[in-house]
Amino acid sequence: MSRVLVIGAGGVGHVAVHKMAMLPDVFDDIHLASRTVSKCHAIAESVLERTGVTISVDSIDADDVAATVALIERIEPDVLVNLALPYQDLTLMEACLQTGTPYLDTANYEPPDEARFEYSHQWNLHERFRDAGIMAVLGSGFDPGVTSVFATWARKHLVSGIRQIDILDCNGGDHGHPFATNFNPEINIREVTAPARHWEHGRWVESPAMTTSVAFDFDQVGERNAYLMYHEELESLTTHFPEIERARFWMTFGDAYINHLTVLQNVGMTGIEPVLYNGHEIVPLQFLASVLPAPEGLGERTTGKTNIGDIITGPAIDGSGEKTVYIYNVCDHEACYAEVGSQAVSYTTGVPAMIGAALMVQGVWSGSGVYNTEQLDPDPFMAMLNEHGLGWQVAELDGPVTF
Incomplete structure (x- = not known):
């Protein structure tokens, strides 16, 4: 208690x-x-x-x-x-x-x-x-959070080390708005418009935002364009698992989202430096966030599913050679709304927050200091995902990703 x-x-x-x-x-x-x-x-x-x-x-x-x-x-x-x-x-x-x-x-x-x-x-x-x-x-959300726990679980049970990891985040939902973000608009747009960075052979490689994309066929969602981005779990995973040779993060966006974001960038609405308007300083991005649909209000009108997971390559733990596994969760927007009155993007972050807190107060996750989720025992967290609405599955792939 x-x-x-x-x-x-x-x-x-x-x-x-x-x-x-x-x-x-x-x-x-x-x-x-x-x-x-x-x-x-x-x-x-x-x-x-x-x-x-x-x-x-x-x-x-x-x-x-x-x-x-x-x-x-x-x-x-x-x-x-x-x-x-x-x-x-x-x-x-x-x-x-x-x-x-x-x-x-x-x-x-x-x-x-x-x-x-x-x-x-x-x-x-x-x-x-x-x-x-x-x-x-x-970072006890989904990404970061679950994606890091997926990596630790695979490293514990399937591979003896991680050579390559690609984290893929697909929201296949449709909320019917011309433009809206599925979590805090200010944070979302700051992430998306930042330069892309990925880890390769011991160094960070930077590229312009939203310039590298691949088409990927997501289970129960279908083919979507995923864009190379920087995300914080890349920093923590490459720090705590130093054997990683390459780490990348990909997120899907539809054409309408990209078009709206491009226009907003071009006219200065994604800026974070204050501007003077009618004698008052305002931050353009904060004003934009105030007029966009609130993410917590999207649940009742969102349909479709999310698919988020890791593709991991490394030496098989049983010594049988190199192994590539895909660990992922599929979450249904309408099922989330029926259960708690929320769309799946909030659900996939809120549930892991509850799980992390539960493991802490029960003493399952314990210690003194600051920890990322990949530094902790993944097994109880993975078990609770299955019990509380974020069931996961593992597929073995024929070989490393080639994109």
């Missing part, structure tokens, strides 16, 4: 809290806090209606360390689950350090004034968390 504090009431927070409420034997006291407390109340009402569980809600500015410390001291949670914006990772980690509270998030820190996310800011806190005797788990 445990008490959990979730900070962030967007689409992912919505899913995570619902799934926690469905595990009363693990999470018997759930608190949800956000800057916009009305969103917390809406989630609480949905949780009560769907599960019969009452959760507590609070208002919090996650940028305010002192206020967060006061909230933590009042609630005394066994773990703080950060589902707010990546800009707030460091302030929330600081609040956890000051209160001796274990910490978990789903996305690594990104400075507000620079579209560059990297783990160094959080890894630098490892000794402080170690000395405080508390655990911080970074």
Whole structure:
């Protein structure tokens, strides 16, 4: 039995809290806090209606360390689950350090004034968390998160090392809008418009954003164009598995998305530098995010499926030669909405957040310091994926990917 504090009431927070409420034997006291407390109340009402569980809600500015410390001291949670914006990772980690509270998030820190996310800011806190005797788990979403656990599980059970890894993220859903993002618009567009980077033979190779693509036939979705991007699990995987020769991340986008994004870039709407408008400074990308459809409102109109997984090549663990395996999950948007009132992109991040928190409060994942998910035992996490709506499968391929 445990008490959990979730900070962030967007689409992912919505899913995570619902799934926690469905595990009363693990999470018997759930608190949800956000800057916009009305969103917390809406989630609480949905949780009560769907599960019969009452959760507590609070208002919090996650940028305010002192206020967060006061909230933590009042609630005394066994773990703080950060589902707010990546800009707030460091302030929330600081609040956890000051209160001796274990910490978990789903996305690594990104400075507000620079579209560059990297783990160094959080890894630098490892000794402080170690000395405080508390655990911080970074990136317990799907990618990063599940994709890293997939890699660790394969390395434990199928291959003795990873020579190549390609992470493929396909959203085959249709929400009917001309242009919308399936998670926070500001974070999504910053990721997509950043230069692509992949790891090859001991160095990072950079290329212009959205210039390299391949057609891939995704199970239960069909053929889609996947674009080479940079994603944070590439940094952590190549750090913790130094034998990796090549690591790449691919994400699918439709032609309409690409066309809209190109126009928005060309007219300056994806910029992150403030501009003066009617005597007020505004950030174009933040304004754009405010007028786009909210991701948490897409669930009832989204159809189709997601398919996310890893293609991994390495020496077979039984010594039989080189082996290539494809480990992936397929998730149905409509099934997610029927269960928790959310589309599959939020679901595939919110469920792993719940699983990571459950493993921490039960002591299955334990330690002192800052950890990425690939550094922890994958087996209990993989078992819980199957039990809580994100079943996975493994296919052996004829050989390494050639794209």
